[in-house]
Amino acid sequence: MKLSARLTAAAAALIIAVSATIASSAADAPEETGIRHDVNMDGSFNIKDSTDLQLFLAGYEVKVNRSQLDANYDSLINIKDSTRMQKLLADLAEDPQPTEIGKEEEDIGDWF
Ligand SMILES: [Ca+2]
Numbered sequence: 001m002k003l004s005a006r007l008t009a010a011a012a013a014l015i016i017a018v019s020a021t022i023a024s025s026a027a028d029a030p031e032e033t034g035i036r037h038d039v040n041m042d043g044s045f046n047i048k049d050s051t052d053l054q055l056f057l058a059g060y061e062v063k064v065n066r067s068q069l070d071a072n073y074d075s076l077i078n079i080k081d082s083t084r085m086q087k088l089l090a091d092l093a094e095d096p097q098p099t100e101i102g103k104e105e106e107d108i109g110d111w112f
């Protein structure tokens with residue numbers, strides 16, 4: 001096989017591999033469930049979401065919906081978000097109305 005034929009075959013193999021990777025990434029992309037704090041995208045909000053957030057923060061490979069991690073709406077992702085989720089689940093806190101999000105600084109004590 002000539003060098004140019006080998007290069008063409010190698011380029012074709014690379015294109016196929018990259019295409020497969022892109023297709024796989026698209027399939028793995030999180031889908032919005034429309035449920036607040038549904039971190040693991042299973043269609044419900046429960047203690048597994050808080051646990052998956054903790055695993056994510058600890059560096060474990062877990063699939064998370066990054067748009068649902070900030071449970072206290074402070075634009076940071078940390079253990080406070082997991083704690084907030086647990087309090088929401090235990091009815092020790094209430095989620096703000098969408099119009100209240102971003103105004104939590106003066107009421108943060110009520111929201112934690
Ligand atoms: Ca969930």
Ligand SMILES: [Ca+2]
Binds near residue numbers: 069071077080081
């Ligand atoms: Ca947060």
